Amino acid sequence: MKWKKYRLKTREEAEDIVISTLYDCGIEGAEIEDKVPLTEDEKKQMFVDILPDMPDDDGVAYLNFYLDPEEDTEAILAAAREALEDLKSFMDIGEATIEESETEDKDWINNWKQYFHQFYVDDILIIPSWEEVKPEDEGKMILHIDPGTAFGTGMHETTQLCIRQLKKYVTPGCEMLDVGTGSGILAIVASKLGAGHILGTDLDPCAVPAVDDNKKANDVPMDAFEMLIGNMIDDQETRDRAGYEKYDIVTANILADILVPMTPAIVPAMKKGGIYITSGILQEYAYKVIDACKAAGLEIKEQTQQGEWVSITAVKP
Numbered sequence: 577m578k579w580k581k582y583r584l585k586t587r588e589e590a591e592d593i594v595i596s597t598l599y600d601c602g603i604e605g606a607e608i609e610d611k612v613p614l615t616e617d618e619k620k621q622m623f624v625d626i627l628p629d630m631p632d633d634d635g636v637a638y639l640n641f642y643l644d645p646e647e648d649t650e651a652i653l654a655a656a657r658e659a660l661e662d663l664k665s666f667m668d669i670g671e672a673t674i675e676e677s678e679t680e681d682k683d684w685i686n687n688w689k690q691y692f693h694q695f696y697v698d699d700i701l702i703i704p705s706w707e708e709v710k711p712e713d714e715g716k717m718i719l720h721i722d723p724g725t726a727f728g729t730g731m732h733e734t735t736q737l738c739i740r741q742l743k744k745y746v747t748p749g750c751e752m753l754d755v756g757t758g759s760g761i762l763a764i765v766a767s768k769l770g771a772g773h774i775l776g777t778d779l780d781p782c783a784v785p786a787v788d789d790n791k792k793a794n795d796v797p798m799d800a801f802e803m804l805i806g807n808m809i810d811d812q813e814t815r816d817r818a819g820y821e822k823y824d825i826v827t828a829n830i831l832a833d834i835l836v837p838m839t840p841a842i843v844p845a846m847k848k849g850g851i852y853i854t855s856g857i858l859q860e861y862a863y864k865v866i867d868a869c870k871a872a873g874l875e876i877k878e879q880t881q882q883g884e885w886v887s888i889t890a891v892k893p
Contacts, residue, residue, distance in 0.1 A: 580649055580676045584639040587670040589858065591637050592732065593831055594672070596758055600780035601655040603641050604615040610637035620700055627690045636670065639729035653732065656868055659780055666809075695731070697739050698834040700765065702730040705793065717768055721761055722794040730761055734855040737880055737887035738829050739765050740855045745889075746771050753777070753845055755838065762827050771825075774801045775818060781805050809838050820844050827853045832861035839865070840872040846892045851877070855887040862886045 587882045588610050597604050611792035616783050643649045651676065660672040694703035703709060703717045709718060721730060730736065742765050746752070757776030760783075766774055776787060784803050791801055823846050828835060835854050846852065852874060859864050859881065865888050866876055871889025874890035881887070 579678070580643045582641050582643065582653070583673075583675045583677070584641070585673050586637050586639060588635050588637045590667060590669040590831075591639065592734075592856075593663070594639060594660070594669055595772060597659045597780070598639070598641060600758070600782040601776070602652050602782060602868040603632060603643070603657055603786065605641065606639040607638060609640065612718065615682070623886070625866075639774065642760055655782070661777060666701060666837075667831060681890055697730055697736050698743070700730075700739065706740070713718055717727045719768070721759060721764075721790060733885040734829050734857075734887070735761060737855045737882050737885060738762050738781040738827055739855055740880065741878075741887060742766050742769060742825070742827070744850045745825055745853070747824070748772070750805065751822060751847075752825040752827065753823040753842075755826065755828040756782060756830045756834075757787060758801070760790045761785075762829060763787075763801050764790060764794050764796055766825070766827075767800055768794070771801070775804055775823075776801065776803045777806060777808055777818065779805070779807060804867060809834075809841050815845070818845055821847055823847060823850055825851045826855065829855045831856045832864050835865050839868040843872045843874065843892060844872060848892055850892045852890045852892070853887065855885065855890070857886045857888065859884050859886050862888060 584594070591608055591610070599886060631791055641683060642829050643652060656675070660669065660766065663669055664672065694701060696702070699715050700717045700719060701709070702721055703720050705720060719730065722892040730739065739762065742762065746766050746769040752766050752771050752774045754760075754776040757763055757778050760776055763774040763776050784805065787801070787803055791798060804817055806816065806817070808814055808818065820846070826842055826846055827836065828842070830838070835857065844851065852869065856866055862879065869876060869888065869890040874892055876888065877891045878889040
């Protein structure tokens with residue numbers, strides 16, 4: 577069977593969030609093509625005598641994804657294009673144009689499973705649905721999450737940074753707001769750590785069934801983690817429904833360009849003494865988020881880093 581192949585043109589710094597947006601529209605995974613120079617660690621892992629010549633990095637990235645022609649591809653693409661246009665209002669994602677071609681069926685949808693296996697984030701085991709928990713791991717904290725987006729599986733540095741902060745600050749029965757919840761992984765971690773109730777917000781309605789699936793897989797009660805579709809930055813109705821002076825913890829694993837305008841809209845939802853955990857921040861843009869937090873009346877509590885990514889934790893006095 578022939579599959580439809582689509583090639584989306586974007587920018588390197590927007591790769592993760594664009595992939596996350598595609599996933600929310602029902603596109604499960606994408607191949608990344610860019611000209612980002614190899615790191616020293618990556619060079620060491622290449623068992624060749626002479627490294628290949630790399631073209632100059634122009635900041636452009638291409639994301640290839642595939643759709644089954646038996647699906648309603650037009651509806652999926654229409655949803656993706658609409659979501660990408662909404663994303664453009666928050667950040668520069670480049671052209672975001674999509675070209676179509678055709679490729680042979682090589683079970684592409686399932687081939688990526690060979691690259692995703694169970695792994696640990698410190699003492700938390702994250703495992704996909706097609707693998708079994710080993711006897712020696714029973715009794716440990718286990719998250720059942722299937723891959724689909726770099727921001728939603730726990731593999732990405734930004735997610736791991738947030739998970740480690742949640743381990744420090746979640747207290748039994750606390751109230752949490754997870755902005756841009758995606759797959760719901762941070763909320764599920766918080767629930768397992770003892771949070772009493774979590775509200776997740778997202779821009780895309782497709783996040784609701786994805787979160788429901790992950791809640792069921794992790795035995796999280798439906799009323800312990802609820803979803804709200806809306807924009808916390810400029811939608812007053814969404815902010816009103818989320819509530820004010822209500823949350824002990826707010827998490828936002830997004831990007832610096834979104835965190836900056838979002839932070840002043842989030843602060844009124846936090847209790848005094850509430851913790852604001854942010855990530856998705858490239859090191860060179862950390863100062864922007866720090867400045868936004870201070871301007872909104874927050875005090876910087878901690879800054880952590882993994883690779884080129886930074887997490888900033890602040891507190892509401």
